[in-house]
């Protein structure tokens with residue numbers, strides 16, 4: 702059961718209905734099934750994400766958000782469906798090929814080399830043709846003073862900045878950010894999340910953002926989906942979702958109204974769960 706909540710905006714409804722092929726999507730999934738072993742966790746997910754757009758993936762614990770991100774990154778084999786980058790299907794469970802296609806994951810454990818300095822962490826990750834270490838640090842000036850400090854000695858907020866800066870030097874076409882706020886004080890999260898928006902705006906990267914701070918995430922995202930037990934229970938324009946906390950709460954609880962009747966497709970959906 703999927704409900705959509707969209708604000709058509711001044712240009713009228715988004716012509717792309719759920720699952721529509723717009724021809725412009727940088728990241729597209731079709732009937733994507735993710736899971737562990739043979740057990741499906743996320744079922745039948747269709748996404749169409751255009752250049753420079755930010756999608757917030759919301760949902761309660763255990764909904765399948767990390768499973769989705771890990772599968773998109775090619776670290777977990779998908780159980781069904783397709784993932785396409787700029788129209789090119791990605792091979793299944795091939796992280797190197799996925800990375801070459803421009804997909805970069807900032808995982809919730811940050812996965813830094815704790816015994817290496819900030820500079821070393823960035824230098825070894827840098828991809829030729831991508832932003833320089835100096836350019837990446839322009840996004841996080843606070844790290845400039847910490848260049849020779851080992852990653853393991855940084856504060857949680859600094860480690861998260863480094864994890865995102867390390868993703869930036871890989872020149873992502875698609876940036877997957879899994880729970881940036883994990884273990885961070887809300888005041889730090891409020892500083893970090895807008896950076897994600899800036900990255901999408903400045904570099905044109907698609908950003909997929911898993912976040913528990915729902916309202917902060919909706920402030921920086923263009924669109925959002927709510928995943929519950931692996932199904933999309935709500936999808937739509939982030940600003941519209943932010944204005945409707947009751948609908949959001951109902952989606953989290955799995956008690957949303959049924960999706961619009963067949964023949965009246967909801968417009969502008971970033972995502973649907975296949976029926």
Ligand SMILES: Nc1ncnc2c1ncn2[C@@H]1O[C@H](COP(=O)(O)OP(=O)(O)OP(=O)(O)O)[C@@H](O)[C@H]1O
Nearest residue numbers: 737738742760761762763764765766767768769880
């Ligand atoms: N390695 C694993 N092997 C088997 N099942 C797993 C594994 N990791 C997660 N799961 C199961 O997959 C489901 C989705 O977990 P996932 O971590 O993707 O949810 P999540 O939405 O990211 O939750 P959270 O917000 O708590 O991080 C859960 O039922 C979880 O128990």
